[in-house]
Structures are given as structure tokens and as C-alpha cells.
Amino acid sequence: MTTPTDPGHAEAGTRALLDALAQGGAPDEVVDLGQVFAGLGRRSFGMLLFIATLPAFIPVPGLAGAASGPLVMLIGAQLLVGRRTPWLPRFIARRGPRRRTLQRFRDRISPWLGRLERRVRPRNAELLDHRLATSWTGLLLLLLGLLLSLPIPFTNYVFGVLLLLFALALLERDGRLMAVAWTTGAVAVTASVLLSGQVAAWLAPMFDLLV
Numbered sequence: 001m002t003t004p005t006d007p008g009h010a011e012a013g014t015r016a017l018l019d020a021l022a023q024g025g026a027p028d029e030v031v032d033l034g035q036v037f038a039g040l041g042r043r044s045f046g047m048l049l050f051i052a053t054l055p056a057f058i059p060v061p062g063l064a065g066a067a068s069g070p071l072v073m074l075i076g077a078q079l080l081v082g083r084r085t086p087w088l089p090r091f092i093a094r095r096g097p098r099r100r101t102l103q104r105f106r107d108r109i110s111p112w113l114g115r116l117e118r119r120v121r122p123r124n125a126e127l128l129d130h131r132l133a134t135s136w137t138g139l140l141l142l143l144l145g146l147l148l149s150l151p152i153p154f155t156n157y158v159f160g161v162l163l164l165l166f167a168l169a170l171l172e173r174d175g176r177l178m179a180v181a182w183t184t185g186a187v188a189v190t191a192s193v194l195l196s197g198q199v200a201a202w203l204a205p206m207f208d209l210l211v
Helices: 014-023 033-037 043-057 063-080 099-117 131-149 156-172 175-195 197-210
Strands: none
Touching: 014 043, 014 099, 014 156, 043 063, 043 099, 043 156, 063 131, 063 156, 099 156, 131 156, 131 175, 156 175
């Protein structure tokens, strides 16, 4: 079976990686995330973020918050502290989504992803690899994952699209796209905090601990 970790796929584009995951086995097979990320290096953060974002596009109330939010926060925390490759608890690493679910996800975002892929390319690596840049990416993902975990109506798709920008920037090694993701992510976090009293109530204990 050909996987994204094979040498021929080591520098494959995002759609090629998703195709390999979606078509790499039986439709009901559960994807082993630990095997998927082996060999992708720092790009594995992007692929993990892609998969973590998947529930945000499934119209089941509460699914995105319960499934995506904590995993996005885990990714953000690891980037914040400077890890070069992601770590997952064993029970998560061995149980990813089913390939049929990945196929539906790929088919849903394929038109948008195809247009965006034509405009992204490896560039401005300092916006991806510099320690402060990596920490800033991690902090924004941590906050976006927290917001996704909260029961804020009509925000799953918004946060999902934002997280896909981060994922694509990491996968395609595009620092300019990461700068766009930073800007939109910071605006989304600020707007959510200012406009939602519920978010402010959830964040208040965190600020109390800091002061």
C-alpha cells in the first residue's frame, strides 16, 4: 500500500497527501495517525491540523468542539513550546478517522483547495521556522482550538476555514499564507472575545490566574 510516508510522497502537495490517505485502503479502515505522520517531519503538524479540522465540516452539533477543539489545542501547545514534530497520546495516534470520512472531506474541500494550491508555494520560510514565529502560530492555534471547543453558534465553519489556512501554510511551507492565517486568526480571536460574553466568562479564570 502506498502512503504519504513513502519516499515518492515525501514532498507531495496537500491534495496528493489527502488522496493517498483517502484511497490508501478499504473505506471502513481506520487511519493510523502515527503511521501517517512518520516521515513528514515538520509538515506533519499541517497534516494533523487538516485531520483535526475535519469534524468542523460535519453538521453534527457539538462534534467539532468535542473532537476538533482539544486536538487543535494540543497541536498549538506543541508549536508554542517549540516541538519540531507532533506528539500524540497512543490511544489517539492509533485511532484516526475512517478513510470514507477522509474521502468525503477531500471531495468537499477539493474545489476550494485546488484554487488555493495554485497560489501557494514554499516561500518566506522564516515565518514558519523562526522560534518566535512558531510560538505565535502555536498561540493562535491554542486560542482558536479553545474557541472551537466552546458552544458558540454558527462558528464551526468559520474556525474550520481559518484552521485549514494554517494547515495548508504548514503543509506547503508557505510563509506568506501563514502571515494571512495569522492576521485572520488574530482578528477572529479578538472579535470573538469582544462580541461574546460567553467567551469572556470562560477566559476570565485564566486571566485571574495570570494576575
